Amino acid sequence: MEKKRIMEEELATAEWAESLKAVPDELWFRPFREGAWGPADVISHFITWDKFLIQNRISYLLRGDEPPKLKVDVDALNKHASDFARSGISKEDLIDEFVLVRNALVTFIDKIPEERFLQPYPGNPEITLLDYFSGMVAHDRKHQKEIDAHVRPLPL
Template identity: 55%
Template sequence: MNKESIINEKLSLIEWSISLRSISNELWFKSFLAGSWGTADVISHFISWDQFMIKNRIPYILKGKSFPKISVDVESINKGAINYARSGITKEELINKFISVRKELVSFIDAIPAKKFDQPFPGKEPMTLIEYFVRMVHHDLKHKEQILSFLKTEVHS
């Protein structure tokens, strides 16, 4: 994978998210399993982590600096995403927010010089930007597959 393919993968999720506008509100909020997330929660989760990267990762990558020493409370970020998804925001508004934030993230990724993608970057563990962003792409795809599997079983049940 290279910079262009990472950007394309990140953008492809926008196109896919648009297709979610057609699912019912009942399915939009329905948990995949008892006590688990629903589709709305995952889309909000994408927003939260894209915003985290925009604020706490990309600026430092662009400047060639180490990430700030901040405590990353994954559970708190994920809980905030679920609360946001269920705050009364409509499906349309949440999808539009995701599209807007994802486009912003992609524009930041696009601003990173291609030659930096093969170089190690400062972080907890040594890795290249390609490796870092490939992990993010796999994270997106894991959640996309989770939603697709859920919707497939719901439509056929």
């Protein structure tokens, strides 16, 4: 996957999210299965991690600095995302915020020089930026399939 394709995929996820405004409210918060998230939690999860990437990764890359070595509490960030989704924010406002933040993320990705994508990811020479962002796209797709299976009726 190349930089242009990554950006297209990231924007496609935002477009897909717009379609979730039609999801009935009773499915919006309903977990996919026992102990799992529902669609609202996933959209908020996308927002939380997109903001994290912009603030703690991409902004440093654009300055030519190595991102700080942060001890990231993934569970705490995901809990924060779920709490935000269930804080009373409307489905429409949550989706609109995701689209806004995702568009900002794509704008930042676009500013990263193409050749930088083939270089090792700072602090992890085992992967390139291309690998890193390709993994993000795969992660998004996994969640999209989960949501689609949850909210879309099965074909006859």
